[in-house]
Amino acid sequence: MKASEEPVILKLGGSVITDKGADEGVIREAELLRIAREVSGYGGKMIVVHGAGSFGHTYAKKYGLDRQFDLEGSVVTHESVKKLAAMVVGALNRFGIRAVAVHPMGCTVCKNGRIESMYMENIKLMLEKGFVPVLHGDVVMDSELGTCILSGDQIVPYLAKELGVTRLGLGSAEDGVLDRDGKPVPVITPGNFEEFRGCIGASGSTDVTGGMLGKVRELLELSKTSCITSYIFNAGKADNVHRFLHGDPIGTRISPDKGN
Template structure:
């Protein structure tokens, strides 16, 4: 079992308004299909980030810190509608590539408590996997017992699924080559760290900066913080999603340019 996260910055034009990167999505879909052909027994779950389909709406309507008013509830539903559109674009590309993908909305399957996953009904997920299908989740806006509603990011969903479904590895397709000692988008001399382990994790975190375009789910430092505990159980590969072949290799557990997080 492998859980793959397609970063929002890979599948969308992040500063755009509901603009997907269809070429990148199609290339990734074909790479995923090829990995399944190469390893027919590969069980796979996908999670796509929301990118510009979600973050802009959340910021515009100021619902990051809770949903109370009618206007905010409409914004909640609007955010879900927007991110669902992106998910359907990705699912369509996967289907066209020969992958039996099915989009599953987190808002229908999980609840949060103060912005953290409180419960997640995985019954249908397990059934789809056993049936040989590929569930595709996404960053979404969900019910929250404290906030009313809150964002559940793909970076929360991936480790939760990996832990509960006992994945052998997690793969994160980002828009950079891996975890770097500074932001490679602003520093051309940034060096990517090939291994984040118990010995160097604090040093790496100290050097990390927020992503060049900070979204409502945090930059690279926030993402790594989210994953460190899980990396004690399940190894994590972070690769450049703009290089579809690297994603394919990572899915198959092959040697690939990127960062391995293993604590």
């Protein structure tokens, strides 16, 4: 693929598009519509991955899906995140973005919680034809565990590698990875990670997949094995999604080295 045709990957955190404090799935509709409008200003190829927020984590927690196999709990959780995906896809289409849902449960197999394989042919063809594939955090089949919770934060680097994407961003609810004083760290590299490790933690709300530390670990690993630079930024602030999509360096950059 030529550089200009490379897709961008945008993750919308569940903490932005849902009310993560709720004990059932609750959408933040105004936020979703604002973001859909910002996304619609971008004309290039794009994949959207969204978190499960209160549509996933609450049920995953209730049924203990992060610890055990539960047939009913898996279905309840999957059905719930599918509803959220339909809302995200609906909002994007309302603003003229030809988005289609690709549910990870239907195309992914994990082993001990890590992606072993994901069917990519449909996603590649969708991108070629101008669709915007929308994936999301989901319950998926796991060859060892029965099922597992697959975080959007793991899907993003997997897709980036498979598709040769060089620009990806995780939009969450903070201004980036915050240091001890609550200020966003400009750049995290494998070299300086230990310096900040102590102040990066799990989610402040119900999230069974690792919160901010999970994101940083996934993106650092990606930067080590592929030289891809990624950004963690605040998608809860107006215009940030637009800025990220148009190439502004924003939030915290996760890079193989400081100069990249």
